[in-house]
Amino acid sequence: MINLYFRKLTNILLCICLCFFMLLLTGCWDRTEINDLALVLGTGIDKTDDNKIQLSVQLSIPKAMGGTQQGTGGGGSGKPTIVKKATGSTIYDAMSRLQEKVSRKIFWGHNRVVIFGEALAKDGIRKDIDFFARHPEPRLRAYTFVSTGKAIDILEVIPELERSSAEIARELANFKIGMSVTVKDLLQMLNSGADSAALPWLEINPTEGLRVNGTAVFKKDKMKGSINDKLTRGLLWLRDDVHLATVTIEPKNTKGSISFNLLRSKTKLVPKIVDGKWQMIAKITTEDDAVENDTALNLMDPKIVKDLEKQLAQRINQRIRMTLNLVQKDMRIDVFGFGEAFHRKYPNEWEKVKGHWSEKFPEIEVKIDSKAHIRRPGMSTEPQGIPKNEVKK
Amino acid sequence: MIEKSRISSFQMAIMMYPTILATAILLVPSITGKFAERDMWLSPILASSIGFLNVFLAVQLNKLYPKMTLIEYSEKIIGLIPGKILGFAYLFFYLQTNGIVFREYGEFVVGNFLSKTPMIVVIGSMALVCAFSVRGGAEVIARSAQIFVPLVVILLLFIFILLVPDLEPKNMFPIMDKGIMPSFMGSVVPASWFSEYTLIAFLLPFLHDRGKGLKWGFISVFTVMITMVVTNMSALFLFGSITDSFTYPVMSAARYIDVADFLQHLESIVMAIWVAGTFVKISVFYYALVLGTAQWLNMSDYRTLVLPLGFLLVIFSLWTAPNLIEMVHYLTTTWVFNALTMQVAIPILLLILGKIRRKRGTKVGSTRND
Amino acid sequence: MLKRSWRKSEKGRKMQKTEYEKKEQDSLSNSFNNNVQNLRDIYKNCSDVVFRPFFIAGKGKAILVYIEGLANTEEIDDNVLSPLMQESTEYDDIKTLLKKRIAVSNVKELATFSDCVDQISIGNPVILIDGRATGFSLDLSKWEQRSVEEPSAEQVIRGPREGFIETLQVNSSMLRRKIRSPEFKMQAMEVGRYTKTKVIIAYMDGIVNKTLLEEVNNRLKRIDIDGVLESGIIEEFIEDNPYSPFPQLLTTERPDVAAANLLEGRVVIMVDGTPFVMIAPTTLYSFFQSNEDYYSRFLIASLIRWLRYFLVVMSLLLPSLYVAVLTFHQEMLPTTLIISVAASREQVPFPALVEALIMEITFEALREAGLRLPKQVGSAVSIVGALVIGESAVQAGIISAPMVIVVSFTGIASFTIPRYSAAIAIRMLRFPMIFLAGTLGLLGIMLGIITIIVHLCTLRSFGVPYLSPMAPMNASGMKDVLIRAPWWSLRTRPHFTGGYNRYRQPPDQKPGPKKGKEK
Structure with missing residues (x-):
């Protein structure tokens, strides 16, 4: 009896259910056609004079970017991107202002680049980075930069090789010649005990277009200064971030120079506390191939290669020393991750100095122990283009 | 018996895997991370002890009353009226818990993907699909689990492997710099998830190879533990100290994947396959609830209860909490005590009472067949 | 009610x-x-x-x-x-x-x-x-009959080229020629009050499961209808779940397929007047397997099987995935791809969902038209179709080019399914999937997949779970599902419910240099 009653009830419920799901078809709550989207390719964030945020976005114009689409009328003409800007007190606030000007829904899913203007960077970037970690659309893998002058100027650059300037910035970061920092990395840097960050420094060269030139160094979330390209190399060596590098040395006792292509390198930071003295030993090993040799040195001679290896290591040491002098001694900002290293090895001691790390940091004695290995002389043995008898043995 | 189909203990193990894991990789890593920080990968190992205990308890109780579920033998052990009251408490607990699971699922989908879709549509459609499988009985849930679980495992492996280039194992150190306490604290919430292994009390009577129940139960707990360690580790290795600042760290990790500029933004696929795991989880809870209710009411068939209880579940899921914040707060505080009392303390008491009863029963010499 | x-x-x-x-x-x-x-x-x-x-x-x-x-x-x-x-x-x-x-x-x-x-x-x-x-x-009957030809619906490159014909005696003789053992039994019965069609239940005594045989007999005996013109009519009377879109009996025109299934312990039901015989019980996987898999080299056969599984999934999901990605998950595609897709859709007046439906329906219409028309007209249809759904629709800006690619790939994928009855089921399920994708995106697709799989889990074909050996899992059965293991390692017959004759051959028959020298 009860079962019969329940069966009836079940059937009625089933009918209601089905009706309910008929309604499903009418509602497409989150559906957006691809033609109603404006894809954000790059974002620039600047400070306005009245302490608000000026948000500029680089939007793609699919009509112009689509390449050769038949019959749709003159593809490829016109700019492939457009830059729009708006101001507001937060990024999202600025975005909603921006939306008033853009006929399509602004879509952050393809934003790959976030550029902070110099003025904003000096003022602090923490409050602006939150949006990129909280909103579900933007990506944690977007690369972050600091630009000379205003970020919007970078976005407005019309590129020659790529489709958009944001694409250039992304590809440059991908190469990892300089620093390459994603939103996630930035969040981690800001969160770590060292209270510092380093972002690649993007500048516009009037003749050459965009260029990554050095690194902006942050204390907490405020930019304190920048270091140039050469010093950035030193920074990269210490951070174990060297991926694409050529090292050119001018060997002693001979004219000309030799270029090496870096195959792989490994940096190990070994913290040590000896009698209350804080030491950091950076152990660097690199493997290189020779790619160019305009000296008269025979690269097949083990003795010469041994010598060159030493000079190569010295060269790296020099670079690192230069960087340390500026960043550790003058700026007193720990962008190398020394703090983390000490934290990992000496958690108790770290606990004590955590509060005044910026005072302790410059006192750390850094020992650099670099080893270079030249693996191959390239495709040639002896120097090319000179007579045999001039080759130095 | 009310359920006619039979499953194997291997199928039971495979059903329980997503039953614990599906929601345990959402909010739990973040909650664990808050307490345990760098030691968050240790917490699941500690927490799994509760899982092993629960499997042991359920199997022992099942040995006393081989063909009965939790609802039925609690009546036998503590008498009809108290048993009914306890049974009702259990049913209510599972109703509420399943409501929470539904809500977690809904919150996750709406919060990350379909922000404008009404919650009731997301939850309701899932409820209907689950009702469909629960009507099919334990056998159908077990078989669909066998199809989906390999998918979920492959998915987790896939996330882990694609993340390898970005992982930094040094984020793990220093291990236990503040002692074992933080990881112990962090293990409390996962432990309440592991205590859901009590659900096997509803499946054990239907095993055709009951002798292997304990073995496969333990294997299941172990694999869940390993999986949680691995997912926690991958989140930790990727995010380091900021792991706990994400609501769904594993999901955020999946979003970070980028291989060759082509395999990127995989979170939607990850979500879709994860939904399959959640489906198994909800179905198992749903099934226990429906079966338990039918037994509590002494009905001969449970199928008629499926839809009405489904409606109740959807409503419970909407009532559970006003927002995600409250829900996380509930999960870290009240829920832990609730779950551990219902799923650990009471089964222990039942087992002790049952053993005593069995001893007395044999002394008096009364013959009783279960 | x-x-x-x-x-x-x-x-x-x-x-x-x-x-x-x-x-x-x-x-x-x-x-x-x-x-x-x-x-x-x-x-x-x-x-x-x-x-x-x-x-x-x-x-x-x-x-x-x-x-x-x-x-x-x-x-x-x-x-x-x-x-x-x-x-x-x-x-x-x-x-x-x-x-x-x-x-x-x-x-x-x-x-x-x-x-x-x-x-x-x-x-x-x-x-x-x-x-x-x-x-x-x-016994002096003689009537006109079609000669034995290669079946056009199940063609092979390697394998016997004969097919069943409309005459039952010829069909049974073809089977008898393949299996000469007297253990091969054929029981005859008559179905259809007017047509009095002869139906033969063929099985291998000693391999077949007795309860299965009994069940087949009972179900056939229950049929009481006017006439049986094709085995499909009997199929509808004896299948387990009449409301399922999935076929629960395998039909084939090939004697070698029937013989192989007999040797695996299945029952073959032959009906007079049709070249199609039915095989019971059937699992889902057998619809995605071709007899040629067993005749060609096992590595290649395994690869082709994987390809086929992939294409089965594609033919079910590709249009809905396209719709879901385009309207819900635009971040999933690489930036350059999404921009070129967006560019191609710039002129299209329909939402992606409608576009997909139009194209799928057009495709189904073309397929149906090409099937029913006389052969001479059929080629004209395909030319018109290629022009309509290809070039001109794109050029007119009504349909985007990627959609045409998606639909044609789906079409090709669905044609790779060896059994037509399964292909058509999957093709039918494509439409609700497109709707689900258009309302809930990937979540909708996943809910659809879950529903289909749960349905498949509840299905049985003559008491055998439809998804076995995948669910419930059976390791030795997987050898013939995930891959096509070499014949010498396929020792066991597929496991159905109940007791069965497990081994088909003794172990250790892997060929090797030493084997020849023995004796």
Whole structure:
């Protein structure tokens, strides 16, 4: 009896259910056609004079970017991107202002680049980075930069090789010649005990277009200064971030120079506390191939290669020393991750100095122990283009 | 018996895997991370002890009353009226818990993907699909689990492997710099998830190879533990100290994947396959609830209860909490005590009472067949 | 509720017997005239039934009844009529006379009219003789039949090229030629009140599961319908879940497929009048396996199997995935790809969902049109179709080019499924999936997949879980599902419910250099 009653009830419920799901078809709550989207390719964030945020976005114009689409009328003409800007007190606030000007829904899913203007960077970037970690659309893998002058100027650059300037910035970061920092990395840097960050420094060269030139160094979330390209190399060596590098040395006792292509390198930071003295030993090993040799040195001679290896290591040491002098001694900002290293090895001691790390940091004695290995002389043995008898043995 | 189909203990193990894991990789890593920080990968190992205990308890109780579920033998052990009251408490607990699971699922989908879709549509459609499988009985849930679980495992492996280039194992150190306490604290919430292994009390009577129940139960707990360690580790290795600042760290990790500029933004696929795991989880809870209710009411068939209880579940899921914040707060505080009392303390008491009863029963010499 | 209203009408289910059926039940009488009259009444207005009265020399009146076109008249003249009409006094008894004089291999004695009717209807001439209460049927049937050809729906590159035809005797003989053991059994029965179609249940004694055989028998016996014109009609009566879109019986036109399935312990149901035989029980995977998988090298066969599984998934999901990605998950595609897709859609007036539906329906229409039309017109349809759904729709800006690619790939993918019945089920399910994708995105697709899989989990084919050996899992069965393991390692037959004859061959037959030297 009860079962019969329940069966009836079940059937009625089933009918209601089905009706309910008929309604499903009418509602497409989150559906957006691809033609109603404006894809954000790059974002620039600047400070306005009245302490608000000026948000500029680089939007793609699919009509112009689509390449050769038949019959749709003159593809490829016109700019492939457009830059729009708006101001507001937060990024999202600025975005909603921006939306008033853009006929399509602004879509952050393809934003790959976030550029902070110099003025904003000096003022602090923490409050602006939150949006990129909280909103579900933007990506944690977007690369972050600091630009000379205003970020919007970078976005407005019309590129020659790529489709958009944001694409250039992304590809440059991908190469990892300089620093390459994603939103996630930035969040981690800001969160770590060292209270510092380093972002690649993007500048516009009037003749050459965009260029990554050095690194902006942050204390907490405020930019304190920048270091140039050469010093950035030193920074990269210490951070174990060297991926694409050529090292050119001018060997002693001979004219000309030799270029090496870096195959792989490994940096190990070994913290040590000896009698209350804080030491950091950076152990660097690199493997290189020779790619160019305009000296008269025979690269097949083990003795010469041994010598060159030493000079190569010295060269790296020099670079690192230069960087340390500026960043550790003058700026007193720990962008190398020394703090983390000490934290990992000496958690108790770290606990004590955590509060005044910026005072302790410059006192750390850094020992650099670099080893270079030249693996191959390239495709040639002896120097090319000179007579045999001039080759130095 | 009310359920006619039979499953194997291997199928039971495979059903329980997503039953614990599906929601345990959402909010739990973040909650664990808050307490345990760098030691968050240790917490699941500690927490799994509760899982092993629960499997042991359920199997022992099942040995006393081989063909009965939790609802039925609690009546036998503590008498009809108290048993009914306890049974009702259990049913209510599972109703509420399943409501929470539904809500977690809904919150996750709406919060990350379909922000404008009404919650009731997301939850309701899932409820209907689950009702469909629960009507099919334990056998159908077990078989669909066998199809989906390999998918979920492959998915987790896939996330882990694609993340390898970005992982930094040094984020793990220093291990236990503040002692074992933080990881112990962090293990409390996962432990309440592991205590859901009590659900096997509803499946054990239907095993055709009951002798292997304990073995496969333990294997299941172990694999869940390993999986949680691995997912926690991958989140930790990727995010380091900021792991706990994400609501769904594993999901955020999946979003970070980028291989060759082509395999990127995989979170939607990850979500879709994860939904399959959640489906198994909800179905198992749903099934226990429906079966338990039918037994509590002494009905001969449970199928008629499926839809009405489904409606109740959807409503419970909407009532559970006003927002995600409250829900996380509930999960870290009240829920832990609730779950551990219902799923650990009471089964222990039942087992002790049952053993005593069995001893007395044999002394008096009364013959009783279960 | 539906079920109860059915039950009410159950009383009316027993159908009235026809006048003919009543007559047929009578047995033959001694009166020759009565018998002839009765037969003439039964075959009233049947212009194709020939009554040929004649005299058996010295014995009396007789009549030969047969159907024109079904009986071999030449043989009747030479072997029946002429010897009987010749003067002869050697034999007194008619029976001996028939035995000695008529050179026909199979002569049956008939006692009732229904026996007579049965024999006449299958083409065997019947002789009624004055003064005898029994008739004799002579196995002299002959009718026009199609010659054995390669089945067009199941073509292979390597493998036997013969296919079943419409004649049951030929079909059963083809099977017998493949399996010569007497353990190969065929039980015959008749289905259809009017068509009286012969149905054969074929199985291997000792391999087949007895309960399965019984179940097949019971289900076939339950059928009570007017006529069986094709095995599909029987299929609908004996399948487990009539509401499922998935076929629960495998049909094939190839004797080698049927024989292979017999050896795996399955039951083959053959129906007269159709080249399609049915195989029970069936699992989902057998629809995605071609017989050629077992004849070609196992590595290649395994790879092709994987490709096929992938294409099955594609043919079900690709349009819906496209819709979901384009309208819900735009971040999933690489930036350059999304921009070029967006560019191609710039002029398209429809939402992606509608576009997908239009294209899928057009494609299905073309497929159907190409199938039904005469061959000569068919090629015209495909030319028009290629132009309509290809070039012009894109050029007119009505449909975007990527959509055309998606739909055509889906079409190709669905054609790779070896069994048409499964392909059409998957093609049908594509439409609800597109709708789900258009409302809930990938989540909708996943809910759809879950529903389909749960449905497949509940399905059984003659008591065997439809998804076995995947769910419930069976390791040795997976050897023939995930891959196609080499024959020497495929030791066990697929496991169905109940007891079974497990091993098909002894172990250690892997060929190797040492094996040859033994002995």
